[in-house]
Amino acid sequence: MNGRTNERTNERKTVAVFFGGCSAEYRVSLQSAGAVIRSIDRDRYNPILIGVNRRSGTWFWYRGDAENIENGSWERKAKCVPVFASFDKDVHGLCYLDRGTVRTISLDAALPVLHGKNGEDGTLQGALELMGVPVIGCGLLSSAVCMDKELAHRIAAMSGIRTPKSVGVQREDSADRLKREAAGLGYPLFVKPVRSGSSFGITKVLRETELLPAVENAFLYDSRVILEEMIRGFEVGCAVLGTREPVTGKVDEIELSEGFFDYTEKYTLKTSKIHVPARIAPEKAEEIKAAALTIYRALGCSHFARVDMFLTPEGEIYFNEVNTIPGFTSHSRYPNMLKAAGFTFEEIVNALLAS
Numbered sequence: 001m002n003g004r005t006n007e008r009t010n011e012r013k014t015v016a017v018f019f020g021g022c023s024a025e026y027r028v029s030l031q032s033a034g035a036v037i038r039s040i041d042r043d044r045y046n047p048i049l050i051g052v053n054r055r056s057g058t059w060f061w062y063r064g065d066a067e068n069i070e071n072g073s074w075e076r077k078a079k080c081v082p083v084f085a086s087f088d089k090d091v092h093g094l095c096y097l098d099r100g101t102v103r104t105i106s107l108d109a110a111l112p113v114l115h116g117k118n119g120e121d122g123t124l125q126g127a128l129e130l131m132g133v134p135v136i137g138c139g140l141l142s143s144a145v146c147m148d149k150e151l152a153h154r155i156a157a158m159s160g161i162r163t164p165k166s167v168g169v170q171r172e173d174s175a176d177r178l179k180r181e182a183a184g185l186g187y188p189l190f191v192k193p194v195r196s197g198s199s200f201g202i203t204k205v206l207r208e209t210e211l212l213p214a215v216e217n218a219f220l221y222d223s224r225v226i227l228e229e230m231i232r233g234f235e236v237g238c239a240v241l242g243t244r245e246p247v248t249g250k251v252d253e254i255e256l257s258e259g260f261f262d263y264t265e266k267y268t269l270k271t272s273k274i275h276v277p278a279r280i281a282p283e284k285a286e287e288i289k290a291a292a293l294t295i296y297r298a299l300g301c302s303h304f305a306r307v308d309m310f311l312t313p314e315g316e317i318y319f320n321e322v323n324t325i326p327g328f329t330s331h332s333r334y335p336n337m338l339k340a341a342g343f344t345f346e347e348i349v350n351a352l353l354a355s
Contacts, residue, residue: 012042012043012044012045012046013044013045013046013108013109013353014045014046014048014105014106014107014108015040015045015046015047015048015107015108015109015110015111015136015353016047016048016049016050016093016094016107016109016110016111016133017033017036017037017040017047017048017049017050017110017111017113018050018051018052018110018111018112018113018114018119018124019032019033019049019050019051019052019069019113019114020033020051020052020053020054020114021052021054021114021115021116021117021118021119022052022053022054022055022057022117022118023114023115023116023117023118023119024116024117024196024200024221025114025115025116025119025200026054027072028115028327029113029114029115029119030069030070030072030074031070031327031329032113032115032325032327032328032329032332033049033066033069033113033328034066034067034069034070034329035328035329035330035345036111036113036328036349037049037066037069038066039345039346039349039350040349040350040353041346041350041353044350044353044354045350045353048061048094048105048107049061049062049063049069050062050083050094051069051074051075051080052114052118052119053075057118058082059082059083059084059085059094060075060080060081060082060083061080061081061082061083061094061096061105062074062077062079062080063079063080063081064077064079064080081096082096082097083095083096083105084096085127085130085131086104086131087130087131087132089132091104091106091131091132092106092107092131092132092133093105093106093107093131093133094107107131107133108134109133109134109135109136109353110128110133110134110135110136111136111137111352111353112124112125112128112135112136112137112325113325113328114325115325115327116196116200117147117195117196119325120143120147120323120324120325121143121144121147121195122139122140122141122142122143122144122147125137125138125139125140125143126140135303136303136352136353136355137302137303137304137324137325137352138300138301138302138303138305138324138325139300139302141300142299142300142301142302142324143324145299145300146299146301146305146321146322146323146324147195147324148194148195149166149192149194149195149226149321150166150168150194150224150226152299152319152321152322153166153319155298155299156295156298156299156319157319158298159294159295159298160294161291161294161295161298161317161318161319162316162317162318162319163318163319164228164229164230164231164310164318164320165185165228165229166185166226166227166228166229167181167184167185167226167227168194168224168225168226169181169215169225169226169227170224171219171223175212178211178212178215178227179208179211181227182205182208182211182227183208185227185228185229186229187205187206187207187208188204188205188206188230189204189205189227189228189229189230190202190203190204190205190227190228190229190230191203191205191211191214191215191217191218191225191226191227191228192218192225192226192228193218193219193221193222193224193225194222194224194225194226195222195224196221196222200221201217201218201220201221201222202218203217203218204230231310231312231318232312232313233310233311233312233313233316233318234253234254234255234256234310234311235253235254235308235309235310235311235320236251236252236253236254236278236280236288236308236309236310236311237251237252237254237306237307237308237309237333237337238251238252238288238289238291238292238306238307238309238337239304239306239326239333239334239335239337239338240292240293240296240301240304240305240306240307241303241304241338241343241348241351241352242303242304242355243302243303243355246293246296247341248289248292248293248337248341249334249336249337249338249339249340249341249343250276250277250278250285250337250340250341251277251278251280251285251288251289251337252274252275252276252277252278252333252336252337252340253274253275253276253277253278253279253280254272254273254274255272255273255274255275256272274333274336276333276336276337276339276340277340280311284311284315287317288309288311288317291307291309291317291319292307292309295307295319295322296322299322301322301324303352303355304326304334304352305322305323305324305326306322306323306326306333306334306337307319307322308320308321308322308323330345335348
């Protein structure tokens with residue numbers, strides 16, 4: 001069976017939706033993918049669901065319901081077929097075994113809905129490029145650069161955007177050096193893995209005694225770590241959709257009662273609130289949107305991304321990070337910012353597939 005031949009007959013676009021992945025954000029990916037899959041217009045698109053095993057990284061063609069993806073039971077179903085990438089440009093898709101015969105599934109495009117390492121960092125995007133499959137989302141280089149907080153900040157700064165002061169540290173650095181660098185930045189500060197998502201491994205350090213444990217924790221998530229000054233103010237975000245003429249959603253605002261917007265807060269809102277639109281002057285919201293577009297273009301983003309920034313009490317805008325595959329449930333920040341600008345969730349998903 002050749003997927004492209006069949007789907008051309010039906011005049012539908014065959015799109016692989018990747019979910020799961022070998023990352024700490026595996027379960028977040030399942031929730032995002034479930035919401036996306038439910039919203040796909042089946043009259044226009046034929047989704048091929050590709051689940052990535054959390055431990056082995058094996059790819060499976062999953063042919064079951066979205067709810068089994070969301071509850072994590074998709075691999076326990078009998079509807080999983082192991083697949084592997086074909087680097088034959090005549091196939092530009094996937095291969096699988098059927099009773100000892102190699103079959104192919106040709107793809108018109110692929111939409112990765114994997115967060116964090118091995119999904120959002122350019123690795124999957126690179127594999128898809130070798131396969132000859134267009135990526136719906138940021139490409140290899142942009143994904144890798146955006147995932148690297150240190151490099152992304154340097155590029156944003158060269159584009160005229162303010163960024164927090166930071167210092168890179170290595171495993172072999174002495175405790176004295178870490179303490180000196182931290183003192184130079186001033187407390188409180190943040191210790192962050194350079195390449196990690198959903199705030200995994202990030203610690204807000206209030207005093208010197210907390211520094212070394214925070215650095216050790218960050219190294220559990222990456223081989224590179226940075227110390228970063230804390231910008232006083234609050235976090236704002238801007239959803240960007242499109243490539244040649246990208247549009248923005250309404251700016252949102254994170255209201256914290258304590259701590260910082262860590263993994264727990266992002267997915268439970270235990271002590272925080274998200275306001276869409278942000279409670280700021282319209283002129284400042286437009287300034288934030290303009291900064292988001294500058295960052296989006298400078299980092300080579302395409303199709304969609306969420307640009308996160310800080311707004312200080314003095315009204316200054318600082319770049320925080322770009323999420324090239326932001327959370328995509330119906331309750332996530334990215335679609336909610338676009339909903340506030342007049343898009344439905346289904347319109348967002350199908351606009352991406354059409355791009």
